[in-house]
Amino acid sequence: MPAANNYTQKFSAICEQTLFPLLSKELKTFISDKAHRYRFTLQELRQICEISRDLDMWEETSIQQLWINTQIEDTTGKAAKKAIINQLKTDWLTLKNSATHYPKEEETTLPLQKLKLETREKKQLGLGYCPVASERTRCCNLMTLDAIDNCGFDCSYCSIQAFYHEDKVYFDQSFAEKLQALELDPNQIYHIGTGQSSDSLLWGNKHGILDALTAFARANPNVILELKTKSKNINYLLEHEIPSNIICTWSLNTPTIISNEEHRAATLDDRIEAARKVADKGIVVGFHFHPMIHYDHWREDYTHIFHRLQDSFKPAEVALISFGTLTYTKSVVKQIRQRGLKSKILQLPLINSDGKLSYSEETKLEMFSHAYHSFTQWHGRVFFYLCMENNRLWQPVFGYAYPSNEDFESAMKRAYMAKTGAVITK
Numbered sequence: 001m002p003a004a005n006n007y008t009q010k011f012s013a014i015c016e017q018t019l020f021p022l023l024s025k026e027l028k029t030f031i032s033d034k035a036h037r038y039r040f041t042l043q044e045l046r047q048i049c050e051i052s053r054d055l056d057m058w059e060e061t062s063i064q065q066l067w068i069n070t071q072i073e074d075t076t077g078k079a080a081k082k083a084i085i086n087q088l089k090t091d092w093l094t095l096k097n098s099a100t101h102y103p104k105e106e107e108t109t110l111p112l113q114k115l116k117l118e119t120r121e122k123k124q125l126g127l128g129y130c131p132v133a134s135e136r137t138r139c140c141n142l143m144t145l146d147a148i149d150n151c152g153f154d155c156s157y158c159s160i161q162a163f164y165h166e167d168k169v170y171f172d173q174s175f176a177e178k179l180q181a182l183e184l185d186p187n188q189i190y191h192i193g194t195g196q197s198s199d200s201l202l203w204g205n206k207h208g209i210l211d212a213l214t215a216f217a218r219a220n221p222n223v224i225l226e227l228k229t230k231s232k233n234i235n236y237l238l239e240h241e242i243p244s245n246i247i248c249t250w251s252l253n254t255p256t257i258i259s260n261e262e263h264r265a266a267t268l269d270d271r272i273e274a275a276r277k278v279a280d281k282g283i284v285v286g287f288h289f290h291p292m293i294h295y296d297h298w299r300e301d302y303t304h305i306f307h308r309l310q311d312s313f314k315p316a317e318v319a320l321i322s323f324g325t326l327t328y329t330k331s332v333v334k335q336i337r338q339r340g341l342k343s344k345i346l347q348l349p350l351i352n353s354d355g356k357l358s359y360s361e362e363t364k365l366e367m368f369s370h371a372y373h374s375f376t377q378w379h380g381r382v383f384f385y386l387c388m389e390n391n392r393l394w395q396p397v398f399g400y401a402y403p404s405n406e407d408f409e410s411a412m413k414r415a416y417m418a419k420t421g422a423v424i425t426k
């Protein structure tokens with residue numbers, strides 16, 4: 001069988017092990033032509049497809065253009081192939097390492113995904129320790145409560161997409177009963193958060209979810225229940241009596257990042273206005289800047305929000321401000337590429353950081369120090385912390401650090417108790 005046919009057979013076998021099947025028709029034609037001309041190995045084809053996918057997502061340039069730019073003689077020799085692929089990788093890395101630039105800010109918020117809301121019986125209550133905590137980071141030992149499975153928002157960096165692949169959102173049909181039956185130690189303060197497996201407020205009181213959560217908080221004054229959200233759906237909170245040991249926290253980001261990477265989520269204005277209305281009702285609020293994203297206008301865009309919060313809220317109304325960055329596991333990076341959303345969320349210099357892919361320590365220190373020092377009025381009056389970051393960063397950013405996760409946890413709980421009035425019940 002002629003060599004050409006041999007490679008065609010090999011090519012059809014190896015391309016299934018790469019992103020090739022997910023690429024556009026035009027890209028597939030181009031890459032298949034080059035692969036047959038240069039007899040790409042599986043590894044070479046995988047790299048070329050990943051670079052093509054990234055360039056397509058970033059809307060910066062194309063693999064075809066970068067190939068032309070190599071200006072390497074289009075002969076079929078191994079040397080030429082190696083030189084071309086090395087040049088492509090260099091150009092791809094240059095784009096990755098240069099300051100990300102977002103061309104425009106989408107005015108409109110995309111409508112919610114058409115997801116089917118379904119109930120199902122879960123074997124047990126989705127209560128456990130924070131799924132992203134790790135031994136390598138200084139962590140607050142948050143307990144997370146999965147009230148709902150899957151989210152209607154579509155943040156390009158979100159790890160939820162690595163878990164939920166269906167167009168369904170699941171409510172546990174006996175969530176309220178399970179929560180009521182939960183036995184807690186009355187001598188202990190618990191910090192429990194919702195908002196990891198879905199948004200806490202997006203669905204309102206569907207299937208009685210907020211009724212169950214507020215009843216739980218009311219019955220357990222030693223629980224600090226944190227409802228984390230990117231939503232403006234606060235009607236339930238405004239129309240019902242909310243126990244003081246519930247805090248509502250908004251994840252905030254710049255309008256550029258919200259419109260380009262936090263698809264379908266509420267705008268910055270809507271989030272801050274929702275928090276203001278909730279605080280007016282006497283509910284303690286908080287703000288998470290996680291992930292902070294390093295792009296060409298990050299400093300002025302985040303600074304604007306930092307100052308706006310200090311103009312819009314009193315420190316007594318705010319329990320916490322947290323900072324964090326993008327940290328990816330390899331499976332989430334793979335998931336993001338497989339989805340292929342138009343996004344620049346992988347166009348950044350990712351380095352191996354404490355077992356995950358993230359920014360360099362230098363970039364983190366620059367962003368976190370700037371952020372913290374933009375809140376001098378609130379230092380000592382609001383609880384500031386780094387989420388999912390190595391303990392090494394705390395001292396240079398805050399001027400203090402906790403010797404252990406337990407020390408961090410108790411300091412956080414003391415601060416939240418002082419704002420919410422949560423008490424040990426025995």
Ligand code: SF4
Pocket residue numbers: 130131132133134137138139140141142386387388
């Ligand atoms: S610091 Fe962040 S990652 Fe660590 S346990 Fe707390 S919420 Fe989870």
